[in-house]
Amino acid sequence: MxxxxxxxxxxxxxxxxxxxxxxxxxxxxxxxxxxxxxxxxxxxxxxxxxxxxxxxxxxxxxxxxxxxxxxHMGDIAIVDAAGTQVAALPSAIFSGDxxxxxxxxxxxxxxxxxxxxxxxxxxxxxxxxxxxxxxxxxxxxxxxxxxxxxxxxxxxxxxxxxxxxxxxxxxxKPLGVYGGIFTMPGTMGLVRSGFMYNEPNRAVSVMSPHGGDQIVSMSFAEPGLRFDYRDVDQQRRIIAERFAGVGWRTPELLEAMERAEDFWFDSTxxxxxxxxxxxxxxxxxxxxxxxxxxxxxxxxxxxxxxxxxxxxxxxxxxxxxxxxxxxxxxxxxxxxxxxxxxxxPDFLVPSTEKKIAQRNRFFKTVRYLPPARRMFKYLATRTATAFDLPSYELPELVGR
Ligand SMILES: Cc1cc2nc3c(=O)[nH]c(=O)nc-3n(C[C@H](O)[C@H](O)[C@H](O)COP(=O)(O)OP(=O)(O)OC[C@H]3O[C@@H](n4cnc5c(N)ncnc54)[C@H](O)[C@@H]3O)c2cc1C
The missing domain is CATH 3.50.50.60 (FAD/NAD(P)-binding domain)
Structure with missing residues (x-):
């Protein structure tokens, strides 16, 4: 060495x-x-x-x-504009090990x-x-x-x-999806759980893994958006504009975004x-x-x-x-x-109401069909495990 x-x-x-x-x-x-x-x-x-x-x-x-x-997140409830759960994203699939x-x-x-x-x-x-x-x-x-x-x-x-x-x-290679993420004080009573709401080309999700503060993510699909990755004010404006008029509890989340200190925005x-x-x-x-x-x-x-x-x-x-x-x-x-x-992008921010409904139906089915659930989990893990981790001479773990 x-x-x-x-x-x-x-x-x-x-x-x-x-x-x-x-x-x-x-x-x-x-x-x-x-x-x-x-x-x-x-x-x-x-x-x-x-x-x-x-x-x-x-x-x-x-x-x-x-x-x-x-x-230790539980399932994420997919809700409609009235806040009624229509399906769930199973945690076993989306939160990994x-x-x-x-x-x-x-x-x-x-x-x-x-x-x-x-x-x-x-x-x-x-x-x-x-x-x-x-x-x-x-x-x-x-x-x-x-x-x-x-x-x-x-x-x-x-x-x-x-x-x-x-x-x-x-x-x-931009995938055409942009997202803003921030933390706000809890308002939805979430503990190890979350909500996700979609409109065509828009996704709003809120989760709280430990109770208390909740983390909000707002994503939208749009080809070729130009933004300055150093200009956080511009990025907040982009989110405010793209989510103006979006239903469910989006307006109160947008208000909280203006006060969030850890707002982060990027293209995928x-x-x-x-x-x-x-x-x-x-x-x-x-x-x-x-x-x-x-x-x-x-x-x-x-x-x-x-x-x-x-x-x-x-x-x-x-x-x-x-x-x-x-x-x-x-x-x-x-x-x-x-x-x-x-x-x-097709999964995160489906582009039409029909595609949103199709995705939700899929997750409704997966939830009650163990073989489908297992198959999906297998697919979600398959790429992460597609590697033979070499055995290196490992240095001592000193003082840890
Ligand atoms: C604040 C933040 C929030 C994120 N949130 C999410 C999320 O919610 N979900 C998700 O999947 N991924 C998120 N990511 C990205 C995720 O961390 C990465 O995709 C992944 O973990 C790989 O990490 P990375 O260290 O390669 O890159 P990154 O996590 O992007 O880290 C890059 C680091 O380099 C710093 N940096 C940038 N430019 C320079 C420069 N010129 N000189 C010195 N430092 C520089 C950045 O400030 C940052 O700390 C986030 C990244 C950041 C920085």
């Missing part, structure tokens, strides 16, 4: 801290730079499903702390790494220049610094991807690149291979972090060999997950 490489990771959400956890255990010096001024809370629930995800979390030593924060709020996951990862990893919040990379022996990085705030490797784990709008791989529109976009590395720079998680809803994005980020760190260790720090193997191993897995996510 080559000890003590200086490695810079951009992005402190899921992929970045997951990789940091492994790299510091393998003996590297890790810095994580995050654009946000502090660890970002918020987000809906993300889930892990099947043996590959669960084995990876186990090897990371995080199973217990994540289980302690698990949502372990579901946590994205903010809780980021929290657990940060807590597990902060002691040994240098986190630098409120800063970002502005330039990257690499040569045979290292990478010179310029930051918006901190003085320039040289690293052995740089990892872009900075999400769908990755700054590292833009700087190193260019701003090619071919890298992004897949990232597709011919290569994930360029010299000493490599992409991980959504920055390199975002899948979109149902594409196991969080699982891919966590498994990808394990594989990338494991391959670097196995290659004794030869980054070229490691990046090549990382990519060769992960690519088919990513492709399978992205393919599954391609169909998610």
């Amino acid at each position: 080559v000890l003590g490489m200086d490695i810079l990771i951009s992005g402190a959400s899921v992929a970045g801290p997951s990789l940091a956890l492994w790299l510091q255990r393998y003996g590297h010096h890790v810095t994580v730079v995050e654009k946000a001024p502090a660890l970002r809370g918020g987000g809906y629930a993300v889930d892990f499903r099947g043996r590959v995800h669960m084995e990876t979390l186990g090897r990371m030593g995080l199973r217990d702390s994540l289980e302690a924060r698990a949502t 372990l579901e946590v709020l994205r903010g809780d996951l980021a929290d657990v990862l940060y807590a597990a790494t902060r002691e040994h990893v240098r986190y630098r919040f409120g800063d970002q990379i502005t330039a990257i220049a690499q040569d045979e022996r290292g990478v010179d990085v310029t930051f918006a705030e901190a003085p320039p610094q040289r690293f052995d490797l740089v990892v872009g784990a900075d999400g769908v709008h990755s700054g590292v991807r833009r700087l190193v791989f260019g701003d090619d529109p071919a890298h992004t 976009t897949q990232i597709r690149l011919d290569r994930w590395s360029h010299g000493r720079v490599v992409l991980l998680g959504d920055a390199g291979f975002a899948g979109g809803p149902g594409g196991n994005g969080t699982g891919l980020a966590v498994v990808g972090a394990h594989v990338l760190a494991g391959e670097l260790d196995a290659a004794r720090g030869d980054h070229r060999a490691a990046f090549e193997r990382y990519e060769r191993l992960m690519r088919p897995y990513v492709a399978t997950c992205q393919k599954q996510a391609d169909g998610s």
Whole structure:
């Protein structure tokens, strides 16, 4: 093992801290730079499903702390405009084997790494220049610094991807669905449960895994919407406009959105690149291979972090060999997950009343037909398990 490489990771959400956890255990010096001024809370629930995800979390030593924060969500009631339940989304299918709020996951990862990893919040990379022996990085705030490797784990709008791989529109495949997510004080008496309401091309869902606060998600389908991913006021306006006149309890949710501090908005976009590395720079998680809803994005980020760190260790720090193997191993897995996510808009935001009714009928049937339920669960887990997790020499879990 080559000890003590200086490695810079951009992005402190899921992929970045997951990789940091492994790299510091393998003996590297890790810095994580995050654009946000502090660890970002918020987000809906993300889930892990099947043996590959669960084995990876186990090897990371995080199973217990994540289980302690698990949502244990029940079914989500699909309601009509009057609030009457018409069907239910079964939790066994949609919450996977372990579901946590994205903010809780980021929290657990940060807590597990902060002691040994240098986190630098409120800063970002502005330039990257690499040569045979290292990478010179310029930051918006901190003085320039040289690293052995740089990892872009900075999400769908990755700054590292833009700087190193260019701003090619071919890298992004928007699925035509946009969503805003925020937390508000509970008003619907939900505990480990939720509601979902649809109108054509619109979906509103509310859930509360622990009682108290409820998390609201508003998604809409629209081809080719342009928005500035840095302009949160504009994003709130977009949601307010698209959901004006939508029924059920949408008006009160829109009011709460205006006050929400953790409002998050994004397009559901897949990232597709011919290569994930360029010299000493490599992409991980959504920055390199975002899948979109149902594409196991969080699982891919966590498994990808394990594989990338494991391959670097196995290659004794030869980054070229490691990046090549990382990519060769992960690519088919990513492709399978992205393919599954391609169909998610039809399910999330059906485009007509007829399609909404068809979907609801399907879930009504699934609920009472155990074989259909099992079959659907199998399909929902199949892509997440479509990977042979390599056995790497695991570093000791020190002090955890
Ligand atoms: C606030 C938030 C809420 C989310 N909510 C949901 C959700 O409800 N459901 C869902 O399925 N997915 C959600 N996601 C996305 C989900 O976390 C990812 O799809 C998945 O977990 C992979 O994580 P990632 O770490 O690769 O990317 P992300 O989770 O997108 O994290 C990227 C990180 O990089 C930071 N960053 C961005 N640009 C830069 C830059 N130039 N320099 C430094 N840092 C930068 C971001 O602030 C963020 O912390 C959310 C992400 C965020 C940041």
